[in-house]
Amino acid sequence: MRTWILKMDNNHDHENGNFFENLPEGFVANALALTSPRDVCRLSLVCTVFRSAAEWDAVWEKFLPLDYHKILMEAEGGGGGACGLVRSGSKKELYISLCDHPLIIDGGNKSFSLDKWSGKKCYMLAARDLSIVWGDTPRYWRWVSVPESRFAEAAELMSVCWLEVHGKIDTSMLSKDTSYVAYLVYKSSPDIYGFEHQPAEVSIGVNGVQSQTMTVYLDPEAWQRQRYGHGLAGRRMGIINRIRRLGSHSNDGPPLNGPKPRPDGWLEIELGEFYNEKGQEGELEMRVMEVKGGNWKGGLIVQGIEIRPKAN
Numbered sequence: 001m002r003t004w005i006l007k008m009d010n011n012h013d014h015e016n017g018n019f020f021e022n023l024p025e026g027f028v029a030n031a032l033a034l035t036s037p038r039d040v041c042r043l044s045l046v047c048t049v050f051r052s053a054a055e056w057d058a059v060w061e062k063f064l065p066l067d068y069h070k071i072l073m074e075a076e077g078g079g080g081g082a083c084g085l086v087r088s089g090s091k092k093e094l095y096i097s098l099c100d101h102p103l104i105i106d107g108g109n110k111s112f113s114l115d116k117w118s119g120k121k122c123y124m125l126a127a128r129d130l131s132i133v134w135g136d137t138p139r140y141w142r143w144v145s146v147p148e149s150r151f152a153e154a155a156e157l158m159s160v161c162w163l164e165v166h167g168k169i170d171t172s173m174l175s176k177d178t179s180y181v182a183y184l185v186y187k188s189s190p191d192i193y194g195f196e197h198q199p200a201e202v203s204i205g206v207n208g209v210q211s212q213t214m215t216v217y218l219d220p221e222a223w224q225r226q227r228y229g230h231g232l233a234g235r236r237m238g239i240i241n242r243i244r245r246l247g248s249h250s251n252d253g254p255p256l257n258g259p260k261p262r263p264d265g266w267l268e269i270e271l272g273e274f275y276n277e278k279g280q281e282g283e284l285e286m287r288v289m290e291v292k293g294g295n296w297k298g299g300l301i302v303q304g305i306e307i308r309p310k311a312n
Contacts, residue, residue, distance in 0.1 A: 021049055028053035033062040037095070038117040060091035063119035065175070068098070071112055075103040095119070102150055111150055115309045120175040122308040124185065127155040130305065131166040146187075148265050149303050156189075157300040163200065163290040167305040168283045171206065176278040179310040182286045183268040186259075187301040188220055194297025195219035199256070200290035204272030207282040212272040216257045218290075218300060220267065223258030266303060273310060 028049055032040050044054035053059065065071070095114065102113040102124065109129035113122045127143075132155055134140040139158065146154045157163070165184070174180060182204055195218045205211040217223035259267040271286045286305055290297065 021047055023049055025049055025053050025056075029056040029059050032056075033059045036117070037063050037119050055092060057091040060095045063095055063114075064091065064098075065114075065119075065121055068094075071103065071105065075105050075112070076108060104150065108152055117312075118178075118309055120178050120309040121173070122306070123169060123173065124150070124304045124306040125167045125169060126151040126153070126304045127302045128153055129167070130155075130302070132302075133162060133164040134160060144301070146301060146303070151303065155302040157298050157302070159296050159298040161294055161296050163288070163297060165288040165302065167286045169307060171276055171280055171282055171284050174276045174284070174307065175309070176276060178276050180274045180276060180284075180307050181310045182271040182274065182284075183306045183308075184271055184288055185262070185266050185268050185303045185306050186218075187266055187303075188218070188259075189299040189301060192219055192299030194293075194295050194299075195290075196222045198290060198293035198295060198297075200288055201292075202257075202269070202271040202289075203287045204274055205285055206274070206280070208285060211274070214257050214270070214272060216259075216269050216288075218259065218269065220259050226256070227258070268306065271305070 032043060032050070032053055035043070040054050040059060044051045096116075098112075098114045099116040102111040102122075104110075105112050106129070109126050111124045111126070114120070115122055128151070132141060135155060140160045142156050142158055143153045144156045145152065167182075184202070199215045199217050201213060202216050203213045217226055257270055259269045262268050271288065274284055276284075284307070286307075
């Protein structure tokens with residue numbers, strides 16, 4: 001698309017003003033549909049004909065997944081406002097709605113949305129859709145309603161010595177030929193304990209074949225101490241830990257990672273990357289475990305596991 005614009009710009013008719021304004025709007029719309037949502041937003045600033053063509057349904061229909069009608073029909077409440085946008089015929093508004101307002105699907109066990117800049121599919125598996133060891137034992141876990149969660153229930157860790165959380169999703173549900181990253185989405189309560197000195201292990205793979213493993217700190221404060229330390233001794237330890245992390249990307253051991261804040265107020269921690277190659281079939285499996293320390297731990301509130309395209 002950029003090559004096409006440059007070629008047109010080189011043939012610019014200076015006597016007749018802006019060459020682009022003389023292009024047929026339908027021709028421009030067809031060209032925009034061959035790019036990406038990000039490029040359409042940028043190119044809409046070129047001139048008025050680009051801006052007008054960028055509103056065409058034919059453009060945004062290309063960026064919606066082929067099965068979006070089926071997804072809307074299966075969503076709780078029939079897709080809510082999104083279905084209303086289908087009836088109104090505004091494909092751009094529908095696209096934006098699916099980016100900004102995830103749909104609850106699969107009986108409340110998953111959410112679906114689109115990545116705003118690529119149009120690729122995003123999913124979050126609710127805590128109820130995960131396999132949590134002792135998850136149905138109130139002494140160890142309890143199910144709570146959290147107003148900020150997109151799902152009806154979240155899993156609150158009361159106290160366990162064996163932490164193990166599994167999630168899986170069929171690769172056919174994801175966009176093809178796309179690099180994905182999986183994240184555990186959670187909160188830490190003020191009373192979090194047991195994770196101060198014992199990191200957890202996370203992994204991701206297809207059909208039970210583990211392809212990537214990382215070591216993570218689930219306690220945000222423990223992670224900050226690992227990164228930066230406190231006081232003179234802590235700063236020295238922070239330097240040592242940073243050196244260790246740099247070396248951890250070698251074959252000596254798995255890399256270290258920690259939680260990052262999300263715009264929705266939750267924390268997320270990366271579980272690993274996965275490339276969903278066209279034609280590949282199977283289940284993408286994700287795991288969070290801390291079973292080596294043997295100490296009791298608690299104070300996490302798990303919303304779910306999110307799988308979204310890797311940011312470029």
